[in-house]
Amino acid sequence: MKFKLNTDEAKLLKKVSGISSDDIKGAYNIRKDGKAIERVVTDNINIVTKEDKTGIDIYIKENTVGEQVHIPVIISKSGLKDVVYNDFHVGKNAQVTIIAGCGIHNCSSDDSEHDGIHRFFLEENAKVTYIEKHYGSGNGTGKKILNPRTEVNLKKGASLVMDSLQISGVDSTIRETYGKLEEDANLVVTEKIMTDNNQYAKTIFDVSLDGENSSCKVTSRSIAKDTSYQEFVSKISGNTKCFGHVECDAIIMDRAKVIAIPEIDANNVDARLIHEAAIGKIAGEQLTKLMSLGLSEKQAEKQIINGFLK
């Protein structure tokens, strides 16, 4: 059985997860308008519906290597507020890629909202690549709202690489990411955001480096256009010998606003924490250089933004 989607929905699905109904491999759970429409499990990856609340538990057996899990969410019904709790239980030494993503298509005047609460429990030496894309489309006046919350718990030697992308169409988002790292664990988060018109995006990072030699690197690249507004709040606590690095880099255009509030808490003499934040307009000399190669100012701007968000 393969799920059926209309054109807008298929486009959304492709955009946020890269898959389509005739091109999908591995385990998956596709959620549309607040309901799971299709689920496939494998020998190593099981997906179970939660009984106490909406959402699923994803169990990945230890030593599972090279498999993928897709859990996209698409919403094309307006006026819907969808809240989902997804928990990932990743066994020892497993190495998997998890692709989440949420797309909202809204043509009406009612708001549509999806709040995905994702918790990751990685056992010793598990390695996960987690890709999350957010996207909105449709020209209704109803807002497209996405509030993802991600909690990452890393046991000894576990690592999680999280790539998060929100390029267009999301009117309002509050993105929270929490991490707790044990010994030798490593968390790498890269987020890319672009807002325009009247959009609002807030990012919150709160990572606690509890285990010796744990490390965390957070990179945020964002572009704020028109009258959009972005906030970036991050906190890394180093509670032992550890390394943490946060880099927030924003390009601001038109009458947009960006606020970055960095916090690094070193609670141990061997904690090494770095925070870098830079907000500014596109560097004039970058425009000048590309224009001297023959690009118009608009083209140059576009290429600089493309590169920045690449």
Add this chain to the structure above:
Amino acid sequence: MLELKDISFERDNKKILDNISLIIDNNKFVAITGPNGSGKSTLAKIIMGIEKPDSGRIIFNGVDITDFKINERANLGIGFAFQQPVKFKGITVHDLISFAAKRQVKLNEACEYLSDVGLCPRDYISREVNSSLSGGELKRIEIATVAAKKSEFTIFDEPEAGIDLWSFNNLIYVFEKMYKKITGSIVVITHQERILDIADEIILLTDGKIKDRGSKDKIFPKLMKSSKCKFKISKGGTDEI
């Protein structure tokens, strides 16, 4: 042909360029030299449109381009390798070469531009043009990019800076290759004797004025008088000039 008519540029009550008039004919290899702060880079920026002169006109192939934008000049056939190359985030060497050529340049062609400037293509083609590159590397990428643009009139602003001796021979070869291929002109702002050597003509700029212009034989003795030390240094300590 490029013609500058009475170009003046003044900032902070200082005449940075003082009534410069100059014609550079087609198919010429011209070197501009002169002490630091004499206005060489400013002159190049005014030709490219990065700075606007307070007065004077710029004529390129019969068209008055004084009020043209940078990209309009670029598309008419003016190219400029910056003295201080610009760094980006996310834009790769291959991207820049493709922008310059106005098409998606094939890998092997892009690689040729890099090997010409002494960079191992495999190591650099996909590199981001960002602050992880050294000054000398950025400088060579700048030259490769401008070479890929194949402009009819190209200015290089102190291309030798930060480039070691081995690559320097290559650099001369890059200019010679460009010069052969294009039917146009190359202007090199330089302190390097070996580049001055191969120039058809040398222009000596001092305090924003053209002090002199002519063949190497004519200009060299004057250079020696005005800035002997600098030439010694740029030659790596040897004395003979």
